Amino acid sequence: MAAVDLTTHPGHLARRLQQAHYLLWNTMVSEEITSPQFAVLNALVAEPGLDQRTVGERVGLDRSTIAEVISRLGRRGLLDKVRDPQDGRRFLLRLTDEGLRTHRKLTVRTARMNQVFLAPLSAEEQSLFFELIRRVADAAEGLRNPAEPAAAPR
Amino acid sequence: MAAVDLTTHPGHLARRLQQAHYLLWNTMVSEEITSPQFAVLNALVAEPGLDQRTVGERVGLDRSTIAEVISRLGRRGLLDKVRDPQDGRRFLLRLTDEGLRTHRKLTVRTARMNQVFLAPLSAEEQSLFFELIRRVADAAEGLRNPAEPAAAPR
DNA sequence: GCAAATTAATCAGGGCACTGAGTATTTCAG
DNA sequence: CTGAAATACTCAGTGCCCTGATTAATTTGC
Numbered sequence A, B: 001m002a003a004v005d006l007t008t009h010p011g012h013l014a015r016r017l018q019q020a021h022y023l024l025w026n027t028m029v030s031e032e033i034t035s036p037q038f039a040v041l042n043a044l045v046a047e048p049g050l051d052q053r054t055v056g057e058r059v060g061l062d063r064s065t066i067a068e069v070i071s072r073l074g075r076r077g078l079l080d081k082v083r084d085p086q087d088g089r090r091f092l093l094r095l096t097d098e099g100l101r102t103h104r105k106l107t108v109r110t111a112r113m114n115q116v117f118l119a120p121l122s123a124e125e126q127s128l129f130f131e132l133i134r135r136v137a138d139a140a141e142g143l144r145n146p147a148e149p150a151a152a153p154r
Numbered sequence C: 001g002c003a004a005a006t007t008a009a010t011c012a013g014g015g016c017a018c019t020g021a022g023t024a025t026t027t028c029a030g
Numbered sequence D: 001c002t003g004a005a006a007t008a009c010t011c012a013g014t015g016c017c018c019t020g021a022t023t024a025a026t027t028t029g030c
Helices: A010-028 A035-046 A052-059 A063-075 A097-118 A123-144 B010-028 B035-046 B052-059 B063-075 B097-118 B123-144
Strands: A079-083 A091-095 B079-083 B091-095
Touching: A010 A035, A010 A097, A010 B010, A010 B035, A010 B097, A010 B123, A035 A052, A035 A063, A035 A091, A035 A097, A035 B010, A052 A063, A052 A091, A063 A079, A091 A097, A097 B010, A097 B123, A123 B010, A123 B097, A123 B123, B010 B035, B010 B097, B035 B052, B035 B063, B035 B091, B035 B097, B052 B063, B052 B091, B063 B079, B091 B097
Parallel strands: none
Antiparallel strands: A079 A091, B079 B091
16 A cells, blocks of 8 residues: 555666666677676777776776676686786786777677667657766766865865 | 767666666665665565565566565565465465565655655656656567567457 | 476576775875 | 875675576466
8 A cells, every 4th residue: 555656766767777778788789798898898999008997987887896897808808907017006908809809899789779779769859868867877976976076165 | 999988878877877876775775675675575565465476577577586585585574475375386475564664664765765866857857757768668678578469460 | 187388486607786804006194 | 214094906795687497386288
């Protein structure tokens, strides 16, 4: 009787959206490489030689998760990991040729998948979809890193 | 050079949205009970005595995941699991008093959290947010269960 | 009535996501 | 220059999420 309607719960919707995406990715893009793994490859195409922590920041993965993802990509021979000679704490990451090839191949398939995924929305609705989700996610992330920009202390 | 902009990738946005939600849930609702666990409690408030598979269907969890979630809720003493006397394959699920209390408590907190989470959007934007996500998720789910309704065979 | 198909649940295995604790290296303060 | 703080990474532990294989019970077809 006191039960709630989950279809008005953003968390529940977000989970369902992600599940739906996961399934489509699996059938249309790759069964080997996951979406987060592709995000890492993509970050290293944009900025080769990044360290692990920074890659994680770029794609939104925490220190533990990025370590696992990178170790899997390393095992598959898609990237190399070398100690930074300037700073012995860091590992510098760089895609192998195989990693670059994989990224190229998946980029094409991902574009196709995104079209199918977003097909139920018109072009304007798609921009709105992106914007609304981004605003909510950004705001929620902001709640964690309490103030740092703006508002100079007097 | 061939790198892609992830902010226009629905999968990436969906993941970030869910992470943001996870974090807020943890701080504003509960560190013990997760959002999927709450969804299960809620389903059993609405329909006491459901079997495991059906609960999973209601909240969007597959057979393996729902088994884990239910076993955790059982360990915490929030629900009971009894063999269906009518059908020996099934387990019938029912909340304990403790489970009902927990559901009541979390319902209030969840409502508060949803307000904070959606605060960056106006009321109209919130409805749009729900509708767009729901349409995309529903369509993607539809791609898995190929046709069954409508289109009567001749 | 009984073998075959179906269904509910479990188990093994891989991957994502977070926290808290621990190690090694670098930077900073005095 | 040296002890303390910060930083990059690793490890252990918990939970969600999926697939494929297995087990037990029920339903269906002949």
